[in-house]
Structures are given as structure tokens and as C-alpha cells.
Amino acid sequence: MMKIAWVTDSTASRTVEKLNNVFVVPMNILIGGKEYKDGIDLFPQELFHLLKEKGSDAKTSQPSIGVFQELYSSLQEEYDHIFSIHVSAAFSGTISSARQAAQLVDIPVTVIDSKILSYPLTKLLLQGMEAESKGMSPSEIERVLLAKIDTGETYVMVGSLEQLHKSGRMNGVSFFLGSVLKIKPILAIKDGKLEVEEKVRSTVKGYSRMKDYLDEVLQSKEINEVYILYGLNKGEADSWVNDLAGKYPGINFSSHELGAVIGVHAGENTLGISWFAD
Structure with missing residues (x-):
């Protein structure tokens, strides 16, 4: 074999x-002129601590x-x-x-x-x-x-516009307007690319909309597993899991850390939802 x-x-x-x-x-993650190997030299907890402590920009390669x-x-x-x-x-x-x-x-x-x-x-x-x-x-x-x-769908509510901007994934005008209006963009990953699905004003509203996305897809497709993705806020992610498991008893929900590389771009309070259709 x-x-x-x-x-x-x-x-x-x-x-x-x-x-x-x-x-x-x-x-590779570069912070303050020093290079780290993701998952070897640096993990999410240490990453966000460094970003807060040094106020440095972080890049990935x-x-x-x-x-x-x-x-x-x-x-x-x-x-x-x-x-x-x-x-x-x-x-x-x-x-x-x-x-x-x-x-x-x-x-x-x-x-x-x-x-x-x-x-x-x-x-x-x-x-x-x-x-x-x-x-x-x-x-x-x-x-x-x-x-x-081809059956996958992922939606991510960005936890930090500042981090998204610093990492080069958001232009200055969008960052300024988003910060002033306290907007939380929900990003969709479609055909491997990031697109802004919509903009909300709170985590609660963002969660509500992501539940709507799941409701919509379940009308035409069968889904057996859904993954809740998080930066550092495992408690919030687990809360989503428990809430959704009660609403959809036939689906297996689980929470998973996004990791340091994603954290560089999206921030520690990022939350998302993902699934593959069967």
C-alpha cells in the first residue's frame, strides 16, 4: 500500500x-525587527502580549x-x-x-x-x-x-480594525471611517479570497448575522459540522457553540483557535464561523 x-x-x-x-x-512572524517561527517560537498568547507591550507592527511571511x-x-x-x-x-x-x-x-x-x-x-x-x-x-x-x-463557507468578524490596518490588509480611509463609526466588518472567504460581506456595529449583531448565514445555507444544503473560530476569546466561542448546539441538535459544533498568523491580521477578539456542506 x-x-x-x-x-x-x-x-x-x-x-x-x-x-x-x-x-x-x-x-514567519516579524515583530519589532525580530523574526519568530509560528507555533515554535511564538503562540497566540505571546503574540498578543508582544503587540500590547511593544505597540509594534507585526507582519507575516x-x-x-x-x-x-x-x-x-x-x-x-x-x-x-x-x-x-x-x-x-x-x-x-x-x-x-x-x-x-x-x-x-x-x-x-x-x-x-x-x-x-x-x-x-x-x-x-x-x-x-x-x-x-x-x-x-x-x-x-x-x-x-x-x-x-468547493463546498466550504467561512465568515469572520474582525476583532481589531487597527490590527487589520497595521498588517496592511485595510487602507487608511477604511480604517479611519470604521474606527469613527465603530464598525465591525464581517468578512467572507469566497473562492479563497476575503470579501466584506457586511458591516455591523456590535459583536452581538455580528453573531446574529452569522447565525442567519447558517440558517440560509441549511435551507438547501446538509451540514454535519460547524466550526467556531476565535482569536483568544475561547469563552465567547464556547458560548456560541453551546447556543448553536441547542438550536441545531443535529449538527456537531466545536470551537478552534485561529492561531498567531491570523491574529496578526485580525486581532485577538476575532470570531468566526465555518463549515463544509455534505
Whole structure:
């Protein structure tokens, strides 16, 4: 039976690090002139502490081609094929680094743009591993994953306009107007790209609207799992889980940390909701 190595990046949930045959390439975070490896040197708690303590701007960057090439090469002896599944190409150049590195090694590498991030990225990897356990070929696994990606929806309520602006993801005029009007944008991830779905004035209103999105999709699609995503506010995320589980008893709800790289851009109070249709 073919043995497959699974490679992802540190924007995925940290739970993947504990899985056999899974390898995580860290993203880079630059704060105050110092570079950190996400999930190795820096975790969300420390990130937000540094941002508050130093008041520094933070930036992120993708792993280099060389990092991927070295990892892929090290896997050639033990594995027959590599699946490398990464954060949306619209958010990071990680996919580009992975694809270029794949051309430099002898082992076949299937690179997949998840068009997503955080726990939903992890879920895709888990689905791929499940397909492998059923004896599917790499081409069959790839088809399964690409079909799943097309069913995904994610909505994120940004916790900090200032952080979004500092990270270069929001222009100055939008930041100024949003701050003055105390607007919280709800961003949708569509085809891997961030779009402003709508703007609300409070977390309560944002949560209400995200429940509406779920209601709307359930009218035409079957959903078995929904993921609540959070920056640091696990208590609020768990509150959402409990509330939604009571309203939709047939769906499995769970909360998951967004991670430090996403926190750089969105802030510690960010909350989101995500699912794949079945």
C-alpha cells in the first residue's frame, strides 16, 4: 500500500502536529525587527502580549522554497507520495513556495490550495487522510479534496480594525471611517479570497448575522459540522457553540483557535464561523 506524507503550514490548527505522517511548516512572524517561527517560537498568547507591550507592527511571511525542498527531500526515503495542503493562495505565498519546491525533488508532490485557513484547513487534511485509509489513489484523494473545498463557507468578524490596518490588509480611509463609526466588518472567504460581506456595529449583531448565514445555507444544503473560530476569546466561542448546539441538535459544533498568523491580521477578539456542506 502506498505510504503518503501529509504536509501543511502553521495556519492549520495545532492539533495536526500530534498526528502520524503529518509535517507542519511554520510561517514567519516579524515583530519589532525580530523574526519568530509560528507555533515554535511564538503562540497566540505571546503574540498578543508582544503587540500590547511593544505597540509594534507585526507582519507575516511565507516559508521559503528551500524550507519546503528540504522537508520534501527528507521524506523521500520513507514515503511514496506527498500531499502538501496550505492556506489560501490569496492570503499567503506559501502555495507558491510549495509548488516551486515540488519541482526540485524526486518524490511526487500534490500541492493543494485549500482556499481557507485555520481548523477548516485541518479538516481538509483529515479528510484526505481518511481517503488514504480507504485505499484511494493520490488522484482520487485529490478529487475528493477539491470537491470538498468547493463546498466550504467561512465568515469572520474582525476583532481589531487597527490590527487589520497595521498588517496592511485595510487602507487608511477604511480604517479611519470604521474606527469613527465603530464598525465591525464581517468578512467572507469566497473562492479563497476575503470579501466584506457586511458591516455591523456590535459583536452581538455580528453573531446574529452569522447565525442567519447558517440558517440560509441549511435551507438547501446538509451540514454535519460547524466550526467556531476565535482569536483568544475561547469563552465567547464556547458560548456560541453551546447556543448553536441547542438550536441545531443535529449538527456537531466545536470551537478552534485561529492561531498567531491570523491574529496578526485580525486581532485577538476575532470570531468566526465555518463549515463544509455534505
